[in-house]
Amino acid sequence: MAVVKLDSGYNIGVAPGSCRVTGHPEPALGKNTDVEQDHKLPTLSIVSTGGTIASRIDYRTGSVTSQFNANDILIAIPELADIANYRTIPLATILSENMTPAIWQDLARAVHDEIRDGARGIIVTHGTDTMAYSAAALSFMIDTPVPIVFVGSQRSADRPSSDNTMNAVCAAAAATSDLGEVAVVMHATTSDDICSIHRGTRVRKMHTSRRDAFRSLDISPIGEIGYPSRKVTLGPHAVLRETHSLALHDKIEPHCALVQFYPGMSPDLLKAYEGYKGLIIAGTGLGHVSTALIPALGRLITGGTLVVMTSQCMHGRVCDRVYDTGRDLLAAGVIEGGDMLPEAALVKLMWVLANENNREKAAALMQSDLKGECMRRSAYGL
Amino acid sequence: MDYKVLGLVAGIEIHQQLDTAEKLFCHCPTTLREIPEHNGEFFRYLRATVSEMGEIDRAALEEMKHHRKFQYYTYDSTCLVENDEEPPAPINDEALAICLTIGKMFGMVPVPQVHTMRKLVIDGSNTSGFQRTALVAFNGALPNGGEIETICLEEEAAQRVKDEVFSLDRLGIPLIEITTSPCMHTPEDVQKVAEYIGMVLRSTGRVKRGLGTIRQDVNISIANGARVEIKGVQELDLIAEVVKREVQRQQSLLELRAELCSRGASVSHDDDVTDLFRDTQSSVLKKAKKIRALLLKEFAGLVGREIQPERRLGSEMSDYAKKCGVGGIFHTDELPAYGVTEEEVASLRSHIGAGERDCVILVSGAGDKQAMCAIAQVAKRACIAFSDKPVPEETRKMLESGSTAYMRPLPGAARMYPETDVLPVLIDEARWASVTVPELLTVKAERFIKAFGIEKNYALQLAASDKLPLFDRAVKEGIKPKLAAFTLLSTLTELRRDGVDTRKITDAAYLRTLHAVEQEHAAKEAIPEIFRSIAAGSSFEEAISKLAPSVSRGELEAIVRKIIAERSDFIAQKGKAALGPLMGVVMAEVRGSVDGKIVSDILRKEIDAAASSRNS
Numbered sequence: 001m002a003v004v005k006l007d008s009g010y011n012i013g014v015a016p017g018s019c020r021v022t023g024h025p026e027p028a029l030g031k032n033t034d035v036e037q038d039h040k041l042p043t044l045s046i047v048s049t050g051g052t053i054a055s056r057i058d059y060r061t062g063s064v065t066s067q068f069n070a071n072d073i074l075i076a077i078p079e080l081a082d083i084a085n086y087r088t089i090p091l092a093t094i095l096s097e098n099m100t101p102a103i104w105q106d107l108a109r110a111v112h113d114e115i116r117d118g119a120r121g122i123i124v125t126h127g128t129d130t131m132a133y134s135a136a137a138l139s140f141m142i143d144t145p146v147p148i149v150f151v152g153s154q155r156s157a158d159r160p161s162s163d164n165t166m167n168a169v170c171a172a173a174a175a176t177s178d179l180g181e182v183a184v185v186m187h188a189t190t191s192d193d194i195c196s197i198h199r200g201t202r203v204r205k206m207h208t209s210r211r212d213a214f215r216s217l218d219i220s221p222i223g224e225i226g227y228p229s230r231k232v233t234l235g236p237h238a239v240l241r242e243t244h245s246l247a248l249h250d251k252i253e254p255h256c257a258l259v260q261f262y263p264g265m266s267p268d269l270l271k272a273y274e275g276y277k278g279l280i281i282a283g284t285g286l287g288h289v290s291t292a293l294i295p296a297l298g299r300l301i302t303g304g305t306l307v308v309m310t311s312q313c314m315h316g317r318v319c320d321r322v323y324d325t326g327r328d329l330l331a332a333g334v335i336e337g338g339d340m341l342p343e344a345a346l347v348k349l350m351w352v353l354a355n356e357n358n359r360e361k362a363a364a365l366m367q368s369d370l371k372g373e374c375m376r377r378s379a380y381g382l
Numbered sequence: 383m384d385y386k387v388l389g390l391v392a393g394i395e396i397h398q399q400l401d402t403a404e405k406l407f408c409h410c411p412t413t414l415r416e417i418p419e420h421n422g423e424f425f426r427y428l429r430a431t432v433s434e435m436g437e438i439d440r441a442a443l444e445e446m447k448h449h450r451k452f453q454y455y456t457y458d459s460t461c462l463v464e465n466d467e468e469p470p471a472p473i474n475d476e477a478l479a480i481c482l483t484i485g486k487m488f489g490m491v492p493v494p495q496v497h498t499m500r501k502l503v504i505d506g507s508n509t510s511g512f513q514r515t516a517l518v519a520f521n522g523a524l525p526n527g528g529e530i531e532t533i534c535l536e537e538e539a540a541q542r543v544k545d546e547v548f549s550l551d552r553l554g555i556p557l558i559e560i561t562t563s564p565c566m567h568t569p570e571d572v573q574k575v576a577e578y579i580g581m582v583l584r585s586t587g588r589v590k591r592g593l594g595t596i597r598q599d600v601n602i603s604i605a606n607g608a609r610v611e612i613k614g615v616q617e618l619d620l621i622a623e624v625v626k627r628e629v630q631r632q633q634s635l636l637e638l639r640a641e642l643c644s645r646g647a648s649v650s651h652d653d654d655v656t657d658l659f660r661d662t663q664s665s666v667l668k669k670a671k672k673i674r675a676l677l678l679k680e681f682a683g684l685v686g687r688e689i690q691p692e693r694r695l696g697s698e699m700s701d702y703a704k705k706c707g708v709g710g711i712f713h714t715d716e717l718p719a720y721g722v723t724e725e726e727v728a729s730l731r732s733h734i735g736a737g738e739r740d741c742v743i744l745v746s747g748a749g750d751k752q753a754m755c756a757i758a759q760v761a762k763r764a765c766i767a768f769s770d771k772p773v774p775e776e777t778r779k780m781l782e783s784g785s786t787a788y789m790r791p792l793p794g795a796a797r798m799y800p801e802t803d804v805l806p807v808l809i810d811e812a813r814w815a816s817v818t819v820p821e822l823l824t825v826k827a828e829r830f831i832k833a834f835g836i837e838k839n840y841a842l843q844l845a846a847s848d849k850l851p852l853f854d855r856a857v858k859e860g861i862k863p864k865l866a867a868f869t870l871l872s873t874l875t876e877l878r879r880d881g882v883d884t885r886k887i888t889d890a891a892y893l894r895t896l897h898a899v900e901q902e903h904a905a906k907e908a909i910p911e912i913f914r915s916i917a918a919g920s921s922f923e924e925a926i927s928k929l930a931p932s933v934s935r936g937e938l939e940a941i942v943r944k945i946i947a948e949r950s951d952f953i954a955q956k957g958k959a960a961l962g963p964l965m966g967v968v969m970a971e972v973r974g975s976v977d978g979k980i981v982s983d984i985l986r987k988e989i990d991a992a993a994s995s996r997n998s
Contacts, residue, residue, distance in 0.1 A: 001495045001808075007795060008795060009499070009797065010516075011517075012497055013493070013494055014495070155466060159431065159512065160428040160431050160510070161428055161509060189424070190465060191425045209462065210468075
């Protein structure tokens with residue numbers, strides 16, 4: 001079907017043979033009004049991985065526009081100009097489900113360079129689907145003295161009700177705040193009142209579509225930003241600005257996997273992971289798989305795969321010392337993953353295995369807290 | 383008034399809610415709720431977004447003049463789609479089918495593939511900031527020779543509770559929008575076409591009924607005037623009046639322009655006059671943080687002149703100013719008043735340099751920015767008044783009386799954006815061919831008049847009634863059509879108005895009652911009492927035995943004779959005229975259990991007999 005736009009603005013679909021192209025309109029040139037930036041304000045760098053913040057449909061191609069510069073963003077969200085001046089780095093224009101560990105590395109390098117070059121804070125615009133993975137990746141790959149804030153929108157930027165504006169404004173406020181770690185800033189509630197600041201290694205997208213989909217699990221958010229006041233309040237557990245010196249650890253081992261156990265799962269499936277350097281299991285309850293799977297896991301471990309157990313419960317800590325199956329898993333060489341989220345554990349495993357060749361040391365690292373991902377105490381309930 | 387000479391051109395858009403099980407883009411029921419039933423609230427800000435052509439719609443820009451926070455009420459019958467927290471479901475096929483039926487009834491051509499659009503509406507009535515709408519059919523015909531341009535399937539907006547608070551129960555109910563060409567030339571034409579379209583819609587039996595389920599927007603212009611869209615005319619009877627008043631308004635604005643031009647009117651400067659009103663007794667000005675004044679040269683007397691009942695040029699200026707969030711304006715044509723004294727007016731005039739022939743506008747705001755915004759709006763409206771186009775193209779809302787107030791500029795095509803979350807729907811030939819067209823209510827009513835001898839009034843009511851299947855069944859079972867129709871349309875309605883819960887009268891109880899009447903077990907007159915009793919909880923048998931105990935003819939004759947014997951003097955005095963008063967006495971005695979006609983027959987016979995025995 002050919003899509004025809006009528007004078008009234010309505011589109012209709014008609015059979016391609018039933019209409020004739022009589023000409024092409026002049027391409028509409030975007031109005032290029034330059035927005036003045038206030039250079040007395042702090043400088044923030046916006047690194048874009050897929051323009052969810054200022055995107056709109058390109059009617060000529062039917063796709064989302066990929067142009068991305070500070071000007072576009074400031075035209076779309078004028079409130080940002082009151083907070084900072086901006087440098088923009090268009091790193092990638094991908095849907096976040098197409099994110100890869102290789103792009104995490106590019107992202108980490110770009111962010112590192114921006115901080116080195118004096119950015120007061122970093123905003124990473126990112127699709128929400130895998131934002132938590134990328135935030136975890138940067139948490140491990142960069143020691144940062146400044147805030148690195150991931151932000152996106154759950155409701156597309158081309159709708160008047162989009163959460164993009166408020167999220168971006170709150171992200172900029174967080175990026176100029178006293179925070180000194182990798183965080184995700186998104187709506188805290190369904191209303192346009194507060195954004196939460198989540199630690200990059202403890203955050204998870206918990207809803208497919210709601211604005212307040214992002215939640216900190218087993219930890220309270222590390223801060224919040226009021227809207228429209230833009231007042232940033234950091235929690236006592238937030239890592240503050242300048243706590244760490246800048247360092248880049250950009251090695252990553254992509255041959256790692258995450259597999260969710262389910263009742264009746266065939267041990268044959270695990271053969272696919274032979275040769276993998278690491279495997280995270282999202283087990284049931286306290287961290288279990290069926291007895292039938294344990295020999296297959298044992299073979300993987302013997303073959304050199306580091307296998308770490310997490311729980312599909314999301315909340316709570318793994319303990320393989322309570323039931324027989326758990327003890328059998330430990331005996332087979334499975335490492336308990338503490339209270340790590342399965343996704344954060346996967347990213348951490350990729351990072352640990354790229355940076356530590358010694359299996360025992362790598363296993364010990366997996367059970368240590370590096371960036372708030374693996375807490376020693378379970379202080380926070382559901 | 384000769385509307386042809388004035389060049390009146392009018393078209394209408396009719397918005398009618400469809401009676402579907404589910405909403406247009408989610409699976410929530412289409413039921414309206416009471417405000418106290420809401421189970422949650424949230425709030426949002428809305429922002430104008432650019433169209434896919436890169437423009438911002440002018441109507442949207444006007445709504446953005448001040449930052450507005452909208453609050454929404456949720457119910458256990460609304461979901462995340464209404465909250466704009468979930469992508470829409472596919473378009474409701476039941477609603478699309480009704481639109482196709484209506485399209486076919488108007489002889490229209492369906493769109494080969496239906497594309498859902500987002501129509502930018504940022505007045506808060508849609509949580510998303512747009513109304514989803516799809517063009518379904520075009521090129522229809524009206525009996526008056528006019529044209530139905532398009533049929534669109536739209537989602538209903540949220541109901542405003544007050545100010546910027548909205549209730550989400552109504553949001554998403556399917557709505558058909560029928561747009562006529564500008565084919566009407568008198569106020570009465572417009573009303574007639576609206577009535578006809580309404581009748582066609584009701585003929586489907588698939589549209590919602592009751593106040594607020596149908597709304598008419600009227601597009602009006604006269605020669606040298608401009609197209610004005612008046613939104614939300616709910617009462618059909620008011621349409622002609624609305625058209626008349628808009629013609630009057632446009633004429634008045636044209637006359638005002640002539641006078642302003644001949645006077646050489648202009649918009650002069652504005653100034654901060656907060657200090658002049660430091661000690662004012664005016665409650666409005668006392669609260670204001672900033673007061674600004676605008677000098678309109680040669681405007682005196684014209685700002686306060688009526689252009690439509692209860693509306694002045696000043697009201698138009700006030701509406702424009704309100705877009706900045708202020709409560710309204712004062713102008714010197716109406717001052718001193720509202721607590722503003724003569725001395726204050728004099729000092730205002732002298733401060734701003736106003737002569738006798740000038741008018742000064744006062745605006746009070748919560749801050750300088752707001753006051754300046756409002757003054758700019760008033761200046762804009764004042765300039766329009768003496769410009770080449772003194773009637774601005776506007777969307778206006780109907781006020782109770784039929785006059786109108788400014789809402790926003792007419793929107794353009796820039797407000798349309800594709801709804802990327804809804805897939806297009808193909809209307810192929812097979813689907814279009816399978817659409818069946820129902821009989822028009824008027825045709826159906828004609829049939830009832832002919833077949834059953836029912837009065838036209840009842841026939842039309844019956845044709846539109848949701849009780850029609852019950853009527854058909856009653857007639858099929860041998861009940862007299864007039865009795866069945868009268869009972870359904872008149873008796874039940876009267877009882878309902880009387881506060882009787884007629885929903886408790888089942889179809890079976892209705893049919894058994896009518897059968898009892900037909901078989902002379904109960905009198906027609908007893909029907910209301912039987913229904914009352916059933917509605918109050920009695921079974922049909924209890925109601926009948928209580929209210930219509932069977933009385934044999936012999937028993938009835940005995941009762942009549944006894945009554946006549948007790949009142950022999952009365953009969954001697956009145957003769958045959960005693961029949962009427964005695965009817966009541968006998969009917970009371972038999973408690974309505976016997977048909978009135980039988981009673982009157984026996985009564986007449988017995989009165990005659992009594993009279994002849996006296997004479998003999």
